[in-house]
Amino acid sequence: MTDSSDLGVERTLVVLKPDAVTRGLAGRILTRFEDANLKIVGVKMKQMDADFARKHYFDLEERLGAEVYNSTAGFMQSNPVMAVVLEGVNAVTTVRKIIGATLPSEAAPGTVRGDFAHQTKASADVSGKAVMNLVHASGNVEEAKYEVNLWFGEDEQFDYETAAEKLAY
Numbered sequence: 161m162t163d164s165s166d167l168g169v170e171r172t173l174v175v176l177k178p179d180a181v182t183r184g185l186a187g188r189i190l191t192r193f194e195d196a197n198l199k200i201v202g203v204k205m206k207q208m209d210a211d212f213a214r215k216h217y218f219d220l221e222e223r224l225g226a227e228v229y230n231s232t233a234g235f236m237q238s239n240p241v242m243a244v245v246l247e248g249v250n251a252v253t254t255v256r257k258i259i260g261a262t263l264p265s266e267a268a269p270g271t272v273r274g275d276f277a278h279q280t281k282a283s284a285d286v287s288g289k290a291v292m293n294l295v296h297a298s299g300n301v302e303e304a305k306y307e308v309n310l311w312f313g314e315d316e317q318f319d320y321e322t323a324a325e326k327l328a329y
């Protein structure tokens with residue numbers, strides 16, 4: 161019998177950031193993942209606090225400095241976020257391709273950030289220098305394991321067969 165890990169099935173974390181939630185883009189962004197055959201196996205809304213932001217972005221200050229850390233962590237706490245666990249073949253890489261480059265100015269058309277992450281003066285006033293790029297997604301498989309476990313308990317992740325999987329296997 162084939163184990164799902166043999167097929168390259170992975171789980172990855174996506175967080176729809178405060179700009180995505182407040183702009184009412186959650187549905188349109190999630191549709192992009194569903195259209196790519198990624199299965200939603202966990203979902204929740206959360207108001208992040210400073211402790212949780214530190215756990216989530218545990219290496220950001222070291223990588224990009226205190227200014228980027230503080231603006232990003234502050235922005236992430238400015239409104240609720242929606243966290244989603246997605247499952248699929250090569251899910252980690254696929255999701256990163258779908259969301260596009262970190263900086264909206266560099267994100268290609270057709271990606272979530274390239275299509276929707278336009279900066280506005282009003283949004284900049286709220287969050288200082290935070291890059292309002294709509295989505296966070298795990299950067300690699302190891303990070304995905306850490307982040308999925310940080311955000312979701314075992315009992316908050318679900319195993320089920322999609323209609324497409326029923327037809328395929």
Ligand SMILES: Nc1ncnc2c1ncn2[C@@H]1O[C@H](COP(=O)(O)OP(=O)(O)OP(=O)(O)O)[C@@H](O)[C@H]1O
Binds near residue numbers: 232289
């Ligand atoms: N040059 C920058 N200036 C300001 N903020 C930045 C910059 N680079 C990254 N950030 C902020 O830090 C976050 C994490 O940066 P990282 O390098 O991990 O990019 P990412 O993996 O594409 O983003 P995320 O972790 O949110 O998915 C970015 O989403 C952004 O909010």
